[in-house]
């Protein structure tokens with residue numbers, strides 16, 4: 001198990017480094033930041049001085065080394081717009097995005113798995129067909145359009161929930177969160193649903209397909225032949241087997257949830273990292289863009305690592321073969 | 326005293342897109358307490374479906390359409406799921422063909438055994454564990470404590486089948502339905518498991534329905550044989566009688582295709598033709614297109630009738646003579 005964890009952690013570090021190369025090439029090495037940074041009327045000497053100050057006269061690999069060295073120390077540059085370290089600005093927005101993503105994840109798993117299992121147990125019933133129909137909608141309608149529809153129905157027509165913003169926040173374990181106040185919660189519901197719908201549809205379909213497959217297995221029939229209650233057969237024998245693919249997909253999708261949050265945050269004016277990214281792209285605030293990309297990669301890689309650990313705990317076959325290997 | 330199990334005119338059909346597959350179409354059989362019945366037939370003849378019907382485990386699109394299944398006098402078809410659940414695993418247990426597939430791959434053996442104990446008796450976890458350990462020892466598994474904490478994939482096929490048998494024996498059931506439990510195993514392990522099951526059942530007074538397509542396996546084990554063809558029983562009687570003097574042309578063909586020491590290397594007589602599709606069965610006797618004795622008298626289909634005391638056959642021209650060569654076993 002330890003060997004497995006160490007090896008898996010090594011892979012994670014490699015992934016982060018690879019992404020750093022891409023980010024560096026994509027944002028720093030292409031085009032000349034001096035053109036953007038400096039006054040167009042500057043003299044040749046001033047340009048040369050700035051180029052030297054930014055280290056842009058050094059060979060590319062040295063520049064990359066400096067970028068990486070700074071990045072390891074948490075220095076991803078200073079925002080042009082805010083005049084403060086880019087990482088600090090991102091980190092201020094991180095809790096809002098993580099809160100949104102976590103609530104959306106809980107919604108999509110908490111509703112998606114039971115609905116999917118139910119539809120899988122009774123694939124030809126009315127409920128099963130309705131659930132599948134709904135999941136096709138959640139899947140195929142564009143995310144921003146679903147968001148606007150939610151605003152139209154629940155904020156504009158019914159007036160039940162606010163259309164945007166984060167509402168009142170409170171301190172919880174050192175983080176600003178919305179879900180502990182009624183006002184904050186009412187602001188959180190619509191964007192969380194918006195972000196959850198796509199994943200929920202995906203999880204419903206996955207859970208349903210796996211439930212149907214697992215139910216045909218001999219071990220489910222054998223479990224029934226032992227005289228277990230239908231409840232125990234489903235809750236233990238079926239569920240534990242379908243959780244393996246579900247956990248995998250959650251791992252893959254949680255990262256993209258953070259990415260998808262860009263759309264939801266823009267539609268609902270949710271003050272998270274995604275909205276900051278869009279604003280920064282509009283203002284050409286490169287350090288913030290870089291900080292966003294690096295931090296997102298770090299989050300995704302960490303999540304995937306944790307998911308693999310959970311996965312190996314769920315599936316004894318992996319745990320053992322990896323232990324030996 | 327009533328018999329332990331009496332199946333009367335059971336029909337189990339599968340309602341598929343291509344039509345209705347009458348997998349079990351009028352099966353009647355009975356088992357006494359402690360008796361071993363061999364249920365024999367080619368692949369697709371409906372043996373497994375018969376077994377699943379008794380336990381109420383037929384999956385959609387299949388369902389028991391009509392008939393009676395009397396277990397200890399109680400009708401399981403009329404009783405429905407509620408009555409069945411308390412019998413399953415407790416008074417009627419089942420062992421499946423493929424030991425690689427019958428144990429849940431993500432649950433430890435102890436979990437899978439303890440839940441079986443506690444599904445039927447209200448005992449502590451420790452007591453359930455103690456009974457599980459005992460059951461493993463009884464099927465010849467050494468170091469049971471270690472085994473209990475393992476997962477199925479850490480076991481060989483034969484070992485897994487032993488675990489499945491131990492689970493089936495946990496409540497000392499009145500009846501075990503064993504659906505080809507040795508087919509997937511090595512010949513030596515097959516023989517071991519066969520004799521172990523026989524001993525265990527004899528000790529516990531458990532009756533056994535041993536499903537197989539292999540007459541050689543069951544002839545040394547069963548008290549009586551029931552031969553299935555196309556969802557029907559076509560011959561039924563004491564094992565020794567059927568082996569020595571099979572009356573149905575199909576049974577005779579089956580027996581003569583079993584190799585024996587003496588005729589080793591000689592050409593085995595084969596039943597010509599193929600198992601008919603359940604979706605388009607012939608009229609009259611279902612064996613008619615393959616039968617060397619068929620004539621006009623074979624439509625309509627003959628009933629299963631006693632030809633001798635305790636020996637019934639579904640044929641208008643049954644063999645009445647003994648086979649020329651009686652196998653020495």
Ligand SMILES: Nc1ncnc2c1ncn2[C@@H]1O[C@H](COP(=O)(O)OP(=O)(O)OP(=O)(O)O)[C@@H](O)[C@H]1O
Nearest residue numbers: 339346348367368369370371372373374375538603
């Ligand atoms: N799920 C199903 N859907 C449709 N038809 C089925 C289904 N299960 C069984 N059948 C039908 O029932 C027939 C009998 O199947 P069964 O499994 O009882 O045969 P068997 O005698 O046990 O054969 P084998 O020796 O191969 O196990 C099959 O030929 C098939 O036509």
Ligand code: SF4
Nearest residue numbers: 610613616623640641
């Ligand atoms: S009834 Fe006729 S066709 Fe059927 S087995 Fe007997 S002889 Fe053959």
Ligand SMILES: [Mg+2]
Nearest residue numbers: 372373374504
């Ligand atoms: Mg079968």
